[in-house]
Amino acid sequence: MSIEPYQRGKSWWARGRVEYHGVPITGYYRCSTGASTEAGAWQWCREEEERQVRRHLLGEEEQLTFAEAVMLYPAKANEARYLLKIVPELGDTPCAQITPRAVRALAKKLYPTASTDTWLRQVITPVKAVINNAHDAGKCPPIRIKTFSTAERVEQDKARDKVSRRERKPGSWEWIDQFSQHASPYLSALAEFMFETGARVGQAVALTPKDIDMKSLRVMLPASKGHPAQWVAISPEMAIKLANLPPRRPKDRRRGVLLEPRVFGYSRNTGPLKAWRTACKNAGIDYLPPHSAGRHGFYTELRVRQGVDPITAAKAGRWSNPALPDKIYAHNETSDSDVRTMIRSTRVHRPGGKTLKAMKGGKE
Template sequence: MPLEPYQRGTSWWARGRVEYSGIPITGYYRRSTGASSEAGAWQWCREEEERQVRRHLLGEDSPITFAEAVLLYPAKPKEAGYLLKIVPEIGETPCAQITPRQVRALAQKLYPAASTDTWVRQVITPIKAVINNAHDEGKCPPIRIKGFSTAERVAQDKARNKLSRPERRPGSWEWIDQFSAHASPYLAALAEFMFETGARIGQAVALRPHDIDLKQLRVMLPASKGHPAQWVSISPEMAIKLANLPPKRPKDRRRGTIMDPRVFGYAGHNGPLKAWRTACTNAGIDYLPPHSAGRHGFYTELRVRQGLDPITAAKAGRWANPALPDRIYAHNETPDSEVRALIRTSRVHRPGRKPLKSMNGGRK
């Protein structure tokens, strides 16, 4: 039977064979089209039929394998590390034959003790990126791979006896003050800078002297997470702290070279981590990683403690979608017992409330 679409859950798949003059020229298809509508699925079927007929008649090159697709993909260093483990497993498989089920199974095989979030980040995402990049080049069909469900995440966490998404605790001014009292001036200024601006640690340590405009009370934060480099306001107090930090030229230990001057004196985002943990220990405070103390603390301070509206708080932290920081970066700090007390208080003090009648309706 010729290719035709059919609905499977919320997506559309294709089944059948590609035929030419009534004779099948491909194997049987049972594959996701990547389309969310029937019209899109039909278009995929027609394009796939044209491609296979062209290959049949003109003898076009054989289907691209995953290893060949990797060579077309401009992988970043971290992605390249993930792909080095993936290619030996499916490198010789044509991209068009790789199924979502196969990819999810591969993630569990490669990282049996990892969380489902790690499976997505280190297997599903790079495989999707490679195949869809090859599709953009006209080499193979695209692929859509769903992640893992909440039930699967909980089951894997139970199997490895470790939570994959522990509740983050945000920083506060009290935490920052105690931390700073036991940190070097550079590390203390770094922690306070991230808390005040919501900057990521990679952005903060990358700051160079010419990125600071003390007269205008602003700094040029480097690009990060798809956002362009941009000017961010700082307080007069922060400007004074930065003005009193002589720039340092850190050493690039990997290359053995001296780098250009940096505001906080660290070569990269890993540079302050050891001293950061030591400062927490010496201060006798809970260890909060830089992202929790800084970016999570920044949004929780504005949104929860100060009551700033979500649109303004998200814009200040450079989030494009205000719903995201409310979901991830705003942390509740009110004990459950106080919440219950508030519910009772609102009942007692509501206007026009009448006294409750006794259980027996007032009868003696």
């Protein structure tokens, strides 16, 4: 028989033997696939069968080390920075011998005072990406590493005496108006643009004059987070605000060159941060990062304050899954005391101590 998956609790396991022309070439499997879905478990079984048949025909597979796997991986700048700390720890270890438990332990070792979110972003994710990229090239088995649970996150926050995942405060029109009174025209327009369109700060600062279609009242937002570049409608008021901003050519300080003209005049997403913080301070308002003031404010404005349905709000903000923004970007703005008042306001007062059944004309 071949390896086949079966469900055990909430996870999927594998059982059976790998056969070649009807002859077993491995021992009996009874192990976890690390998958949470049946499709993922079947994929694990097929990949394991292919690996064992290849080993049976060609002999022991080449033991690709993690350092060699890193050389195969097209790492981005941030990933490369994280991998510089990981390679000295795992570099000489064959990828096939790296276990999920070892990777999770390494995260705690490298960043003992960091949050579990940091462990996931700076260790778990890059290690998985490197090994699975090598697996795609047929160099080693894949690896699946579960994320840290809520209990682990709470335990680590307690150990480092610091709370992670603080609730974001979304922007509002009142916040935007106060902010704009103490910001430059470019910074004010940037904040209002993100709040109106739900654009990310990186998308907004990358806009060039050719990306604006004033006649059709729309802008071409750059690709971001796996979504393609696309036209997004803007209001007439926003169009006027953008039309009154002479494009500026920001300087790339790293290369010492002037870039092409940008609508808001910044070279990259970090460009407005210093002035942004100063404007908040001078306005005497809470400091809201651009993402909170813009994208979080955009969705909360539509979904919570104006009651727009989740499908429409998600589409307007270019979320493919409507459940995601409701979970992350919609922020409650009703206090607990107001909730209690709302609950008690609907209480049925029964005069004379009568039961509800008696009040409706029924018998006691």
